[in-house]
Amino acid sequence: MKAVYKSGFLIAYLYFFLICNGFAQQVQQRPARCATGNVMEEYFKKYPRDKAVFEKNQSEFQLKYEAVRRAGKEIPVQQRVSGIINIPVVVHIVMDNPALVTDAQVQSQIDVLNADYAGANADSVNIPAAFKSFFGKSNLRFCLAQRSPSNEPTNGINRKVSSATSIPGAGDPVKYSTMGGSDAWDVNRYLNIWVCKMSRDVDLGYSFMPGLTGLASADLGLVNAYHAFGTIGSATAPFNKGRTATHEIGHFFNLWHIWGANECEESCADSDFVDDTPNQYKCTFDTPLFPTTDNCTPTAPGIMFMNFMDYVDDAAMCMFTAGQAARMEMALSTFPELMPLLTSNGCVPPVLFNYDVKAWAVQSPVNSTVYCGTSVTPQLRISNLGALTLTSVQLNVEIDGAPPVVTQVNLNLPSLQETVISGNPVNTGTGQHVIRMYTTLPNGNADMRPVNDTAEMVFSVAGNVEGPLKEGFESNVFPPQNWGVANNSDIISYNPARVTPAAHTGTASMKFDNYHYQLFGKYAMLVSPQVAIPLSADSVKITFWRAAAQYSSAHSDTLEVLFSADCGQTYTSVYKKAGADLKTRRDFLTAEYVPVAEEWVADTIDISTLVKGRYDKIMVQFRNINGYGSNVIYLDDIHIYSRTLPPVLKERGYLIAPNPTTGMFVIQHYPSTSALKGVAVYSSTGQLVWKGSYASSLAPDYIPVNLSYMASGVYIVRLVYTDKTITEKIVKIN
Ligand SMILES: [Zn+2]
Structure with missing residues (x-):
């Protein structure tokens, strides 16, 4: 999957420049608006067998659609589907600062969708008289999900702190927690929308079209650039009327671009397979004047550039046609991946239990740092999902399966509110531990949904040793005794690991795995014990051996070495190498890297001037910073030592x-x-x-x-x- 994603990304990128260079010069920095056309084309190149299935599904759909449209001219349009359909929406906000997109901004987008799809948008008064009779009002409506996949109450907004950006196509990082994104909610019950930064600024969003039977269900839904989402907050003119989502959901429900099923090519021979949209030569940008004619529709009223499926600015688009509305409704009742949405209860809030505390996540201790000391203060983020105000709860804290330490917590938490509760400090030894926290006895009563009461976390505590410290990772125990490991993604297995048989000496070394983990900007670290250093030392040095390969010149991981003199509270950086400076293998490598003997290189860091006479113990941190999954970095034979001269x-x-x-x-x-x-x-x-x-x-x-x-x-x-x-x-x- 890794190699596929990488080569796919590069091909898509090159392809864009090859086919669009002339076009891009012509329109300069115009956003391409929508990556759907490219995404579909790239997908078919990669999975040609899926293309045949897609075309078969689409032609079957088209036959049915045209039959209904023919009948629709004689029977009331309202009979296409029975009544209003509410589509439950979950919005995943995947950003460095997801709070930038507020709940109110999300709601502004839902409001736009409900107006646009109902044909109730205020700017529909701008539809030219000649097109008014084509104005489409669908039965599709949208709600923010009112219940989670596990039927807990929710506001349908899921924020994820991450620097992952959308790479349009199958396996988009923002859709996968393993790549720093947010996993789709059950696509049979929810329309998933990911709001994020796009890897190419010219894209505003994309969606796969239905009928791709080979597409992973986790890829279903639409991606929407954070600056083109909703009407307030981070939404930026001229894409601040919420029309990117209106447009992309059109694709999601099987609408093609109004000029045809291609990527803005100039042609009258192609079609959008809708019978009431005028034939159109190519895509339209900006805010055209009415009427606009072209090679395919040379006379007034000309092309329907104000259609949601063109590329004009948000303020210039204001309508679907009746044919498009019918097509979307029919897609919903035809394609197997869309049909389950018709019967989803996602818009219906669950009935609340009286006593229901949900444990979201352990807030302390966490896996993003290595602790130093003998005890930790446990903290747990909870919600009161019960109907009654929560006035007390017991917090139970287990470390490595030992009997729990119980803290009675008194609070005043209204229904559906969230807070962090703390327990009494618990003692820990050095090494890596599993901490398990669970709540019991809300308001003194049995919790009525115990399945959501527990959260777990892994964390490390570093110990103290006399210097010098040598570590060759030969023991099976990892992290080695008194050492710690950590990472700041939410994937524990991204922590560094012991590995055999790659080794500078002996049979084992340790590795930072940037090959299987594509977690851009996320760090993983190995932290030494606190090593005692005599205040009389004349020199203090860190030596280690490293081996590293680079995936390509575009992928650059970083290795940094830091030391702390205050038990890990603060660190000073003393070494940093990245990309070509870091690699020890000459050639690029797209396979997973395993070093050979001559690829091990020694580094010596002299920290004497920073340490001698000032500190009597130091911790050393080896920090890996992921550069979108370059390759593996290995370390071996770490030596931390001082010398005191006679x-x-x-x-x-x-x-x-x-x-x-x-x-x-x-x-x-x-x-x-x-x-x-x-x-x-x-x-x-x-x-x-x-x-x-x-x-x-x-x-x-x-x-x-x-x-x-x-x-x-x-x-x-x-x-x-x-x-x-x-x-x-x-x-x-x-
Ligand atoms: Zn589009």
Whole structure:
């Protein structure tokens, strides 16, 4: 699914530029208004077998439609369907700030739909006299869902904080929680509308047309740009009259664009398969003057550009025709994916129980952070779905299945209102835990719908260790003891994971999976224990090995390393690499990445100046930031350590130790020096037994010398600098 979505997106994108380049230049930055034409075309390219089925379904529909239309000329139009049909609507607002689209703005859109579909829109007075007799008034009406799929009361508005944007087509991220979107409510009971930002600003929305038997039901419904939704708030002129949704729902109920079933091509040969719309050459933009004629309809009254299924500005469109209204009603009673809407009870509020508390979600602790310490304060977001004001409830908190800690909570929560309740702090150990919270005894009575009383969350608590800390992820336990994992999507499994056999050393490493999780901008993190660092340390470093691949130049994930000196309250960023800087595999890779040995690269981060002498413990966070599912990032052999130098080394600038030695000793310099050119070790008889030359290279700060194969006795160490020579004795013992 991943590869299909990615290549599909790229193809659609290229295709747009290839076929529309001339067109785009002509209309410059005009919104294309509607991506439906492209979406259908792309879908058929990808699933050619579905095209044949679609065409068969459509031609069967057309026969039935034309038969009824012929009959309709003799029998009352009202007999097409019996009575008003109320379509339950759920509006998913998927945005960084979904509160931007208020309940009132959503209601303004529903009001527009009800006016437009009833032919009760005030601006229908603008319909030219020559077209008045074609004015269509359908029996379709819309309500915001009054009951959820599980028959709880709802306002039919579902907000989701997410930076996911709509990529028109099958598998649109805004329609899938696995990609940061909001999952469709039961499409047999609701018309789903996703309000969001479009990936291409020129699109205002799209909907699949009915008859696509291969389309996932989760894709059914329409997508509507947040700035072209409703009539107030974020709605922006000239698309602030709610007509994008009117238009897209037309597609949802099987209307084609008024100029024909193509993407704005110039042709009189094609049709919208409706008998009372004038033939039209191509799409119309802006606010044309009446009458407008074209190649297909060269005489007045000309084309019906004020039809909801053209591309004119919101204020310039004001009608469906009777033929279109009949076509939509018939689609609703013909296509299997639409018919169940006829009998949905989604517009009917459920009868409330007296005592019904709903647990929405655990508010604390959460999986988006790693905790530090020994206890957490549990918080639960609840609604009073009962008919009576909620005055008390018991909050039960279980950690890892242990007996619950119970808190009696007194409150004053009216029916259908929401709040957050807190329990007494509960003790936790380090590591990853499951916290389960449930409410009992609302107002001292049994809850009459216990199925919605429980919410769960996973969270991690980091521990404390002495430094240095080495972690190679070889143990089966993950996160490793005293480490924590977290992510800020609502998908727990996006947390980093241990993986075999990819490894720099040993058989295991850890991975951030941006391949299966396309959660743009969402982070996942691995957090170290608090590592004790002596205040006397002279240097503090983090080293680790990484391996990463890039999916394409357009997909860029980020790895950031941060440290905290206050138990995770605040973090300081000390390393950040993304895209081409991050990758260690040379070539792009569209398959899931598994590194080979030579693709492991070491990083060293020197945080001495930020830490030494200031902090006595630090936590280190390795943070992955998802770039729309690029590929997998692996980490291994993490080492967090400090070094405290002997005072004599700092004082003299060099140190030869240990002395006496049983074999190994080390020549150290501090600070680093470029003046050291040679080291020679002589026996007491003057024989050269070891030498190092640094005439053409920088001498290391740390030079190990091995005398273990030499006899016991006194040896002479000579350090030759550009400006001096130092000679010291060292004693070898057994
Ligand atoms: Zn359209």
